[in-house]
Amino acid sequence: MIYVICYDWASTSGNHTGMRYLYEYIQKSNPELYKMYTFNMGRRFLDKGKRGKQISVFFTALKLAMTYKSGDKFILTEYLHRDSYQILFAKIIRFICPKAPIYAMVHLVPEKLEGQYSKAQIRKSSRFVTEIVTLGSSLTCYLNNLGIENVYTSFHYVDNNYYTPSANLYNRDDDVKVIVMGALARDFEQIAYIVSKLPQIRFYICKGREKIDYLFSGFKNATLVGYVPEVELKHYMNDSDISLNVMKDTIGSNVICTSMATGLAMVVSDVGSIRDYCDETNACFCSSPDDFIKNIMILANDRELLNSLKKMSLKKAQQFSIDNYCASLSSLLK
Missing domain, CATH: 3.40.50.2000 (Glycogen Phosphorylase B;)
Structure with missing residues (x-):
């Protein structure tokens, strides 16, 4: 089983964008392979406030670690976002299941990362995961320059079944x-x-x-x-x-x-x-x-x-x- 740990952000909730939509799309295509755990950023009782989110993430990680089976994998969609507590999640999984594959997505610009963590903390966080996944080469380069080698460069997606051009894209009479x-x-x-x-x-x-x-x-x-x-x-x-x-x-x-x-x-x-x-x-x-x-x-x-x-x-x-x-x-x- 591939366990996806993600958040439902207000800015993309219900839209055809964001990590939740992406992995719901993937899960629908592979329901036997993927299972999602979604934290709703303040909409549920346990997710309210920093302590509530931390407790919720802690017990989810503990539950999955205790039921871990060989072949299970984890995807963390908001790694290094302080409010996600996904470093805590990775630490628990790694401590109890040292061989579990953990893929952690990082998609904050370096300035935002350094506003939340020291460079030493960023380096240390990479030890808890199998691979850090970025959405651009510049972030990969930044992490490599910190001495982090377990980085995979992916790309941002778009649902181009929903985001489509207008019928008159090339034939417009009005101003640009x-x-x-x-x-x-x-x-x-x-x-x-x-x-x-x-x-x-x-x-x-x-x-x-x-x-x-x-x-x-x-x-x-x-x-x-x-x-x-x-x-x-x-x-x-x-x-x-x-x-x-x-x-x-x-x-x-x-x-x-x-x-x-x-x-x-x-x-x-x-x-x-x-x-x-x-x-x-x-x-x-x-x-x-x-x-x-x-x-x-x-x-x-x-x-x-x-x-x-x-x-x-x-x-x-x-x-x-x-x-x-x-x-x-x-x-x-x-």
Whole structure:
């Protein structure tokens, strides 16, 4: 049996994204092979508060360790996220079942990791698992540079049965629209500057729960979109032409993959693992605010080039399909 220990995050709960959806998809295809344990981040009594989550994780790990059979494996989907207590889980399994294979997914940027742990603690955490699984080469490189060798580079997935392009993706008569999504390691001040310099371009700023309204005050070309259901977010994506990603870092992203699957041209910061997902055929790489402004204007004035990038985004998104991820995971676990 392969036991999956995951969390249901409010930001992706019920959506076609996130680790819970991924492994539910895998479990439905292989119900005899996979069993999930999902912690609901405060929605159940035992999950409320740090102590409650810690107790819940402790007893789940203890139960699985005591019933462990040869051939069983474990997948931890939020390793090194302090609120997940998955280091505690791995320690218990490793102490009671020293030969049990444990695969631990890490998908926080280095800055976030170092905000929660020292480098020595990160190194030590790698000893409790068989393999650390990342979603981008830049995070793998960071961990390797810390002296951690048991790292496997995977990729972020997208359900491109759900995230699909609009029917009129290549044939639009109205002005070019740009969508901004995501909050992790995003530079909203720089985004506001870009919006201010492009009054002729319409922007959808999907801010979620971020308190950034003041940055866009008075901008008539910016529509601020708060936290909305997935189907509504997909509507904004299908009404857009360009996905703007002004990032301080990235190690694999829902936003990047879903943007490509909906056929958006990518205008992105040239940072982190972005080149694992995009290349010059579907993206404009930028290193300054002026780069972003220039590339958005180039695409807005050249529909042929814009459509070419859209087409290649769709093609590249197939590489990161949820079914390809399943095949990659199966290969890792053999």
